[in-house]
Amino acid sequence: MVFAVEEINHSKTLLPGVKLGYHISDSCGPPLWALRAALSLVGGDSTSCNSAEPPDYSTEGIKERTGDRLVPLIIGGASTVEGQILSRILGPLSVPLISYLASCPCLNDRLQYPNFFRTIPSDIYQARAIAQLAIRFNWTWIGAVIANNDYGHVAIKVFQEETQGARVCLAFVETLDRENIVSDARRAALTIQASAARVILMFTWYTDVKELFMQLAKINVTDRQFLASEAWSTSGDLLQNVVTSKVASGVVGVAIRSSAMPGFENYLRNLNPIHHPDDEFLKEFWQAKFGCAPEATNLFSYSPSSFKSVTLTQMYGKGHPLNISASSPAKGSLQKASLPPCSGTESLEGVEHPFTDTSQLRVTYNVYLAVYAAAHALHRLLSCPDGDSSPRNNSSTCSYLKHFAPIELLQHLNNVNFTTPQGEMFYFQGADIPAKYDLVNWQKTLEGSQKLVLIGRVDGLDLHLNESAIQWSTGSNQVPISVCSKSCPPGTREANRKGEPLCCFDCIPCAAGEISNKTGSLHCERCPLEFWSNVERTACIPRQLDFLSFNEILGITLTTAAVFGTIVTTAVFMVFLCYRQTPMVRANNSELSFLLLLSLKLCFLCSLVFIGRPSVWSCRLQQAAFGISFVLCVSCLQVKTIVVLAAFRSARPGAEALIRWFGPGQQRGSVCLLTCIQIIICAIWLSLSPPVPQRDLGFQGSKVTLECAMASVVGFSLVLGYIGLLACTCLLLAFLARKLPDNFNEAKLITFSMLIFCAVWVAFVPAYVSSSGKYTVAVEIFAILASSYGLLFCIFAPKCFIILLRPEKNNKKHIMAR
Incomplete structure (x- = not known):
């Protein structure tokens, strides 16, 4: 977010003459703490995670700031619950909220959440994409393991709706509760072991998946093909885990789309606490990486009001895109007394660390888009009417900063439409953006570890897939088979078994005079009057003329x-x-x-x-x-x-x-x-x-x-x-x-x-x-x-x-x- 703000501040075309400010606050995990942090940001107060006082939900502080030029826009709400709470509370105040990770379709309701936007597609689209994969590879008997919340239940409902006409059935649906994850994972593992389904769909968090894989390893279940949701398909923790590599090789999943941000890697490697004395996150990272304490500075000397500009406010939650620990100084910082002071020559140049790895910018890119969306909305808001711009300032913004309310910024955010620095068209469709995903595959390397390989993409409802690049759980390019009953050969038809799903059937030979000339026919077709079925019941042949002859x-x-x-x-x-x-x-x-x-x-x-x-x-x-x-x-x-x-x-x-x-x-x-x-x-x-x-x-x-x-x-x-x-x-x-x-x-x-x-x-x-x-x-x-x-x-x-x-x-x- 900081990189995007600085990039915009240096732009000559986007918000010329205007400098953006920001304030970062830790949401501390629980949704109510996230709400407290958001209200403090909107009201101009500060808070910390270790505060013993209960959060003050009074809106007086916000009212007192409405006449100022501080018009807040929050980038946050990393979970659906946080997004719902923040949007409901901030909605009456018309404070825009842009989430980079809350993907529940329920947030599309503009009546309940009129101020909510997001730069991640709705879960509907990834469920549809996985349904298309199941149909494409003829997997008609699939097991499902889902999180016992809206994320899992909505996804599996959409999956069933998409596959209803394609005769794809769910062999079982197991739910995982984070509070009982060990027992739930053990139960789900036994269900997977007992089921004939060879393809398992998993809509749950990567921590839950890790526990499930450990339970599967204990009972030696290593021949299943897993379909991953974006919540765990790119998890580095799972990819590098030894137990996971035995159980879940060849995983195919949907991932948040990745995009390069030119200059971002150099920006990260040039970061130094000396140049950013007010950055608490960077200071803690420096202490952990180099084992030294940067020069003591006033870490909270920064104030958004020091900028003569409109302030953008971002709230970071757990698992933020830069993977920086966001804990409070009282709980998470290293003790300065036990660390020697830094020499000042420490640098991130040449350092191999997840912090500097920009090869897979997924959630990070969503945050980048959120900042640019806010900036373009502000640019539209500050644009002067025709003939009202200053002649000496060749810009599209007015020569003066107008006083405006948050609802004005919210209105322009609804209509924002621009091209990103990467050349992509960006606009909101209600709360959503056009659905774009990457399709990824876990493949084994020569060293025995697993790597993430891009095998396709999802663009709206279109699935673009390079099948030849996929390495399946079988270790080869052979597509796994997961069916309750094998497809009926030509000459037969499918007959449903009483009391069983549509995917479980028997193959019944076609009656005389009827044929089926393709595999998996649901019905036998009757031959025309002058034709009759052959012995195999696969083709209609002309009927022979029959009469009482002298030869019979x-x-x-x-x-x-x-x-x-x-x-x-x-x-x-x-x-x-x-x-x-x-x-x-x-x-x-x-x-x-x-x-x-x-x-x-x-x-x-x-x-x-x-x-x-x-x-x-x-x-x-x-x-x-x-x-x-x-x-x-x-x-x-x-x-x-x-x-x-x-x-x-x-x-x-x-x-x-x-x-x-x-x-x-x-x-x-x-x-x-x-x-x-x-x-x-x-x-x-x-x-x-x-x-x-x-x-x-x-x-x-x-x-x-x-x-x-x-x-x-x-x-x-x-x-x-x-x-x-x-x-x-x-x-x-x-x-x-x-x-x-x-x-x-x-x-x-x-x-x-x-x-x-x-x-x-x-x-x-x-x-x-x-x-x-x-x-x-x-x-x-x-x-x-x-x-x-x-x-x-x-x-x-x-x-x-x-x-x-x-x-x-x-x-x-x-x-x-x-």
Whole structure:
């Protein structure tokens, strides 16, 4: 802070003609002592840590100074509690408070803390940055150890909110209380040891982390990857600790951004108590470092009022950026009597000490920014209106110092916007500044110690990371794995386990027709209608065309049955042709018998049209051939039955003319008429709405059935209905003629054949409706073959048996016998 003030006082552009003053007071640790120090600074009083009197919180001293040119601005409040207390008390007085270390998001509330500013980002941003790291490296099962206060609880809440959509779960959350740090650290260490989480997030102070690492070392837990918050990621005490190096190698953390301040190292090395007799901190440091006592001087001879300027007041707390002990002289100073006087030649040039190490300026840089922010706000406040500046003083400030109130400085601080000497844009967003962090990694050196390595940065919500530069806890560049369940491979999906977090799941194979083509899929995607999943369920492949072909077993079986039926029918036809003059053939109306055999042969052959790849003409020919062939067959049977009935009825007196109406011409005409009706039905059906080849995409499977789709169900129903009408009529007539007196009554054979025929086709309807794909065609072929075989064997088998095996019965006497 002193360096920044002196740098500003020497600047020709910032506050020209104005010199800044400062006063440093020790906050002594407890927040109430910090408040007492702040009030004394604002009121112009002094205090010390070893004062036995209680702090006086009267604001009278402040009121008495409002008319003076001492307008205070406090740089301090190193903790959230201090920041809250100071801001609440100083808020009504409009005294600006700039903190360099209080990072709680709660301080963003401008209604409660209107005078609060800070040069460190809110903890929200570092929690978001660590959440992005977890998502980036696919760590879905993370343990957390946090401080049992706002710092820890707010950070872990933000972390969970940021990772909610990325399925990152917390395996456990352990809290550490500083009052019970040993027992809490031991409990947290045992939890870490028992957990499957290999990545541990820690939002707590470095002293608490040190105790936890000691407990982990006792139980030999050395294989965890730790994610560090800015509170301990750059702790030199932890980096150089031997126990820590065994437990926490490869730590990755978020750190307060570091920036160089040109001239600061030379400034530190040129410090000497001789030149700064009023600097108590430097005097104590000199005594500790060189073991001598500087010349006795009046350490408190300095007074801010000696400057004819506005006074900036800073309060330093524990762990201030320069790492100088801020204890009071009565408690912390060395006894002068036991130390020899210094020679005056002592110097910090060439001295290696944390005090002179400017390689990692983090909190220090925050203080530097705070001073510059205050100076620029004051510069804006002191700037003259247009035309009001002194012509002989080439400056932007007025030639006179205005009297102003603290609230005026506070208003200008809200709108401050400038470029730092390092070239960075600086401005406040409410109480905050734009979030900027460094990403650091603890890496082992060749000597076995650990060093801090910069591996990236955080700029707002953007994460810039050099992954190849990271040395993980494994000692290599291999990213640690920390998951509750391993990612599901392609072809499977994640299924949550009941009662467990989302990160714990089982891998379930995708169902048929569904795929997942990437690792860790939450759902399986259904393939398009014309595609189906492969065996691995990782890709959709085109569904194969499926139809009843001649090459498959079912097609070969049905083809064989149809060909065999055709051969048997042909054989029967040849037998009847050879024995056409015998009584057995002539007695059963040989002309209709030959026509019946021809129609049966057509029935067997028409079934072959149903087998093979459907085409436009095959679809039309199938149903037409089937309908006409069976109508021809049933018509022959019906006419034969009518002839039998007419023959026996004509034997009665007065019925001789009946047989004349059923002569050969009438029989042929009846068959043609009945068949023509079916031909007309088929012609109308096929001309208006014929069956067409169509892919059946509704069937879920790896194959697409190519079938003849019935565009008109009415047409198909009429064809079947007409066949059924003829079959039922024939069955009724045959049933009436079954007991006519004759040794060989063909009506009995027709009755049995039509019973089989009707039974087959009645069973066909539900089987046809319930079948799908090529099996629909197979059901229809089976019905055709079954009914054809039933007619063939029931009607012609007994006749062939007599003709071939019982020729002695093939005579008119036997046939006409009653």
